[in-house]
Amino acid sequence: MSESVRRRFEAYAHSPLSWHVGKTGKPALISWHDHLEEDLGPDPDGRRFTEIANRMLSGRYYPPDAIEFFGLWQEEGRELRAGDRILQRARLLPFLPSVGLWAMTEAYVAERGDDTASFGYLTTRKHFGRGIWTATLRHENDRVTLTVDGLSGPRSWLFWLGLPIARALQKRAWRRAVEEFRKL
Numbered sequence: 001m002s003e004s005v006r007r008r009f010e011a012y013a014h015s016p017l018s019w020h021v022g023k024t025g026k027p028a029l030i031s032w033h034d035h036l037e038e039d040l041g042p043d044p045d046g047r048r049f050t051e052i053a054n055r056m057l058s059g060r061y062y063p064p065d066a067i068e069f070f071g072l073w074q075e076e077g078r079e080l081r082a083g084d085r086i087l088q089r090a091r092l093l094p095f096l097p098s099v100g101l102w103a104m105t106e107a108y109v110a111e112r113g114d115d116t117a118s119f120g121y122l123t124t125r126k127h128f129g130r131g132i133w134t135a136t137l138r139h140e141n142d143r144v145t146l147t148v149d150g151l152s153g154p155r156s157w158l159f160w161l162g163l164p165i166a167r168a169l170q171k172r173a174w175r176r177a178v179e180e181f182r183k184l
Helices: 003-012 047-058 072-076 157-161 163-183
Strands: 032-042 067-070 085-091 100-112 116-123 129-140 143-154
Touching: 003 085, 003 100, 032 047, 032 163, 047 100, 047 116, 047 129, 047 143, 100 129, 129 163, 143 163, 157 163
Parallel strands: none
Antiparallel strands: 032 143, 067 085, 085 100, 100 116, 116 129, 129 143
């Protein structure tokens, strides 16, 4: 992490969760329950599954032109695990890496088996939205599939102010991840 990213990480790291697994709390006035199932293509030898699972659990789920992850697991040279804090930078403009929104999330699941891998996170109060997001990768019948579930809504006045832009950025990030996974 660069020094400026480290300072932001440390400033956001202890922010309380704004969402809890199994407890939705009071729903936002506007919220989205997204469910996406994508066939990522053939994988007879399991190499694509392994590469995508590696990306998910190393904090490279999204391509850098959408969202970048920063955290201690990177410096420790290990995969993400439940409880890790993830500083996210979402680019407002894909071609300008320095223009983005910063947010903190916490991994609540990060695991891999022979034929499945899951990664999911919860928002903190240092996030513009409020919710839960989970991706599950499967290798079955020589194919790779990805299921993404998200429940989210605005938490801050900035999200409310930029609601159409925030929602477009969210959907773009999901789409870009699928596009990159299909290229592998």
